[in-house]
Every structure is written in structure tokens, then in C-alpha cells.
Amino acid sequence: MNTVTRPRILVVGAGFAGVACVRRLERILGPREADLTLATPHSYQLYLPLLPQVASGVLTPQSIAVSLRRSRRYRTRILPGTAIGVDLKAKVCVVQKITGDLVYEPYDYIVLAPGSVTRTFDIPGLADNAFGMKTLAEAAYLRDHVITQLDLADASNDPAERAARLQFVVVGGGYAGTETAACLQQLTHEALERYPRLDPTLIKWHLIDVAPKLMPELGEKLGRSAEEILGRRGIEISLGVSIEKAGPTEVTFTDGRVVPTHTLIWTAGVTASPLIATLGAETVRGRLAVTPEMAVPGHDGVFALGDAGAVPDLAKHQEGAICPPTAQHAMRQGKVVADNVIATLRNQPMRPYVHKDLGLVVDLGGTDALARTLGVELRGVPAETVARAYHWAALRTNVAKTRVMTNWTINAVAGADFVRTGFQVNKRLKDFEHTSMYLTPEQVREHVAAQDADSPAR
Known part of the structure; x- marks a missing residue:
């Protein structure tokens, strides 16, 4: 017998889109309105734009790994694993935990933000x-x-x-x-x-x-x-x-x-996560076709955004235009998707996603940088100041902001160091792209059907 009484909301992926969605759901939804689950192999959000500074040693790895558990409203259950298949008809997501075990996670609403893989x-x-x-x-x-x-x-x-x-x-x-x-x-x-x-x-x-x-x-x-x-x-x-x-x-x-x-x-270049192919749904340039509200047509309670969703770019007023898979769009889409999930729960109208890029920043190391913000083009130190201010403000927690600012200060004063940690064995691109774990649509249905047969009371 199914004893679940609250709607189950499953968010897949802890990138900019997924985390923004979860944080807004936690802030607006009451504890008794829904159960929240986040499926991700890591218990942190990676601030990707600063990754080159980790590679060059300006920042330490921990400084841009923002803990998912550092939140005053933290109540989301974190499922440590990778979603490898979704059965839209049965409303079940197959998750491979970091132990290798498979978990069949039922949901009433699912937000797909699994990110991308290298092409x-x-x-x-x-x-x-x-x-x-x-x-x-x-x-x-x-x-x-x-x-x-x-x-x-x-x-x-x-x-x-x-x-x-x-x-x-x-x-x-x-x-x-x-x-x-x-x-x-x-x-x-x-x-x-x-x-x-x-x-x-x-x-x-x-x-x-x-x-x-x-x-x-x-x-x-x-x-x-x-x-x-x-x-x-x-x-x-x-x-x-x-x-x-x-x-x-x-x-x-x-x-x-x-x-x-x-x-x-x-x-x-990157391409959408192989998870998208397991749904058997319509895609646009490899990403799920979605409405301006980021809902997957024909499937109630299914939303996709970020790298996973071909979200129409209404700000461009151009037929067929879709939002680029940037962090700026992903963060804002996550908030709108959360609002639309809540609207669906409360039988209220959803709203479309509309956002115009505010600008861009490029950090080329040292005092070399470029920026365009609100139509103004900057170079050199002014651009570097804008770039670092933007990234610093975008970091989600005060702990992350403190670590990043401390690293920047130490690097500016002491310069780079050239120490090899030796923590990792020899690895290449293939060792980090675990694309072989994903299921085909047929395998997803077979797995879920077998699980239902073994656990009729699920």
C-alpha cells in the first residue's frame, strides 16, 4: 500500500539550474506541502565559471565546491547518485547510487537539470x-x-x-x-x-x-x-x-x-546528458522540447531546463530561438521552474521564462580581462574588477565567498605555487565521462516493470 500523502518533487542535477530550483522550492513551499529530493552524485554545487582558476592554482578546489547542505532552510533529501533513466509513464526515475546500486525513485513532479557531457x-x-x-x-x-x-x-x-x-x-x-x-x-x-x-x-x-x-x-x-x-x-x-x-x-x-x-x-563543446535520450520524448538540437514554461508537452509534471531543455528564448522575438545553455540563464530558469511547479501544485497558472542577457565577463588571468555589461565594453583592470565582482556575488554562500576572496588575496600577494599533489592516478577524458551507465528507453521500462513485479506495494 502506498502511504505517501504529500506530492513528491524530484530534481535531477545540482548545477546552477537544479540548485536554484531546489532553493526556491525550499523557501516557498511549506514542509507539509511536498517532499523534496535532489538526485546528484556530489553533495555540492560546482561554480563552473571559476574552474580554469582551479586548474591554474589561483583557487583551491574546495573554494568553488559550494556545499548543498549549507542552507538555513535545508530540508531536501539528497540522493547520492546519477539518474540514468526515466519512465515517464510509470513516473519513476532510475538512479545509480555512488555505490553502484540502482534505486527506483517514484515522483509526482520531476525537474530535469542533469547538465551536459563533453562532445x-x-x-x-x-x-x-x-x-x-x-x-x-x-x-x-x-x-x-x-x-x-x-x-x-x-x-x-x-x-x-x-x-x-x-x-x-x-x-x-x-x-x-x-x-x-x-x-x-x-x-x-x-x-x-x-x-x-x-x-x-x-x-x-x-x-x-x-x-x-x-x-x-x-x-x-x-x-x-x-x-x-x-x-x-x-x-x-x-x-x-x-x-x-x-x-x-x-x-x-x-x-x-x-x-x-x-x-x-x-x-x-558539450551535448545534453545521455539521460535525455532515455525518455523517448521529442528533442530540439539534442535538448528536450519544452514550452516557454519549461514543461515537457504531453507529460504532466515533467519540466526540463538548462542544458537539458530547449527553452524558447522569448526575449529575442525570433521564431525557433532557444536560450543558450549558460549559467546566467540556468539560474533564472531554475527559479521560474520552481514557481511553475508550485503553481501546478496549487492549481495556479504557470508563467513563461523571459530573460535578456545582462552581459558577459571573460577572465584571461592576471589583469587581462574583458567585459560587456549593460552595453558598456571594458578591458583590463576595470573588466577584471567587474568579472571578479560578478563571480564573487554569484557564489551562493558566505563561506564560499570568503574562501574565494581569501584565495585571490593570497595569490595576489604570494604568487603561484608549483606543487604537485599527486592525489589522483593517471586519468584522461574517458575516465570522467561515465556515459556507458545510461539506459535505453526500453531498458528503463524493463527495469521499472521488474521492480514493480518484485515490489507490488511500491
Whole structure:
């Protein structure tokens, strides 16, 4: 017999969208109005925009991992695992816990915000030899790896090995790739005085992208400024170029160049979580088709947003326009989805999501930064001030704000350090993208049906 008397709200994913939704639900809903569950493998929200600063050592990993349990209204049950399938008809979500066990989580309302996974385009050798930059573990490991290359190059007497270890390739000319290349180049530049045996001219950073422009979101002027800043710092930019194949000690570009390197960092785009494919619902560019209220048509109580939902961009007044999967949109969508879930619970009308971008900030390390806010373009120190103020204000807890500000201050005063922690074993992109765990729509139905047969009283 089912003894549940309150509606069950399940939120999948603890990114910007999922956390914003949960926090608003906790604030507005009374404890007896609904039971809240958040399915996520980690009990923290990762502040992704500052991940390049973790990779470069400006920030410690813990400073941008914002605890989900630090909330005055905290009452959400956290289910530590990854949602690998959803049966929309049975209203059951299959979750693989961090122990490997499967949990069949029933719901009355589900908010899908599982984030995204790295898109690799099936390039030979990429998953085995490239590094990603989407998780805290990847950023921390990448920092260790870059410092390891400096150590090995410094100790080597082989000119070919030394040159290969001091070449670094970053693929992806968006925010993640550009900021990662800039911040890590800054790290290797500052390291030179600690490695007197290294020839500075041997350290080479390559930033490549198949697109014709670097960070097109910046616009013509700021985009050109970004290229000038990176070029001045010795980063070689190649546009209209991608990777043909990747090996452990060299990378082949699509223009025929072969670059000897032990460091290939892949940030060339993401795609919606494989969870979306398990629903068997209509998609738009890989994301779930949703209404302006972020509801999935034809399925009561199902909402999708962020990287998972193709949310119509009503602010653009352009047919077919959908909101880009940015943190700025995700945070605001999370609040609107929470309001719409509550409206559905209370038999009130839902409201559509409408939001116009307030601007953008790009931190290129040191005092190099670019910003466009409220139509005003900034460069250098003013842009750096705006960028850090924006990120600092967006951090959800005072503890996170204190840690980040402390790290920034220490780094400004003491400079970078070049310590390898050695906490992680050798890993590449394939070791962080656990896409094989997801079920097909047929497998989801089979699993849920088998569970129902074993537990008829569920």
C-alpha cells in the first residue's frame, strides 16, 4: 500500500539550474506541502565559471565546491547518485547510487537539470589521450599534469622530449577553452623563474577551434581584443582547425600539422546528458522540447531546463530561438521552474521564462580581462574588477565567498605555487565521462516493470 500523502518533487542535477530550483522550492513551499529530493552524485554545487582558476592554482578546489547542505532552510533529501533513466509513464526515475546500486525513485513532479557531457565527435584517440575541463577532479588533475610536464622537461636531457612536454594544445575557442588556455599559460609563464634550466621559447600554447572567430559571443571589438591579448602572451591561435587524431605523444590537426605534445585539453563543446535520450520524448538540437514554461508537452509534471531543455528564448522575438545553455540563464530558469511547479501544485497558472542577457565577463588571468555589461565594453583592470565582482556575488554562500576572496588575496600577494599533489592516478577524458551507465528507453521500462513485479506495494 502506498502511504505517501504529500506530492513528491524530484530534481535531477545540482548545477546552477537544479540548485536554484531546489532553493526556491525550499523557501516557498511549506514542509507539509511536498517532499523534496535532489538526485546528484556530489553533495555540492560546482561554480563552473571559476574552474580554469582551479586548474591554474589561483583557487583551491574546495573554494568553488559550494556545499548543498549549507542552507538555513535545508530540508531536501539528497540522493547520492546519477539518474540514468526515466519512465515517464510509470513516473519513476532510475538512479545509480555512488555505490553502484540502482534505486527506483517514484515522483509526482520531476525537474530535469542533469547538465551536459563533453562532445568528442568520435575523433580517433581523443577519449584515451585528451583531458577534459568539466569537473573539479579534472581541473585539479590537469594542474598536476601541467606542473608534471615542467618537472619532466626540466629533468630531461633529450631535446625532443623536452620540446614535446612544453607544448600544450587546447581545443575549443569558447569561454571554457579560452579561459583555460589563458590561465594555464599564465601559470607556465610564472613558473619560468622556478625552472632556470628551461628555455622560455620552448613553452608553446596552441588554442584551436573549428569556428572562424574566437568567442563570437564577445562581438567584433572584444573578440579582436581577446585575440590580441592571447597573441601578445605567445598563445598561437588557429581558427577553422580541429583535431584529426590524438596520440599519447602527438596530435594531428585537420590542416595536416603534427604537434608533439603530452597535453591535449578538449573543451570543444558539450551535448545534453545521455539521460535525455532515455525518455523517448521529442528533442530540439539534442535538448528536450519544452514550452516557454519549461514543461515537457504531453507529460504532466515533467519540466526540463538548462542544458537539458530547449527553452524558447522569448526575449529575442525570433521564431525557433532557444536560450543558450549558460549559467546566467540556468539560474533564472531554475527559479521560474520552481514557481511553475508550485503553481501546478496549487492549481495556479504557470508563467513563461523571459530573460535578456545582462552581459558577459571573460577572465584571461592576471589583469587581462574583458567585459560587456549593460552595453558598456571594458578591458583590463576595470573588466577584471567587474568579472571578479560578478563571480564573487554569484557564489551562493558566505563561506564560499570568503574562501574565494581569501584565495585571490593570497595569490595576489604570494604568487603561484608549483606543487604537485599527486592525489589522483593517471586519468584522461574517458575516465570522467561515465556515459556507458545510461539506459535505453526500453531498458528503463524493463527495469521499472521488474521492480514493480518484485515490489507490488511500491
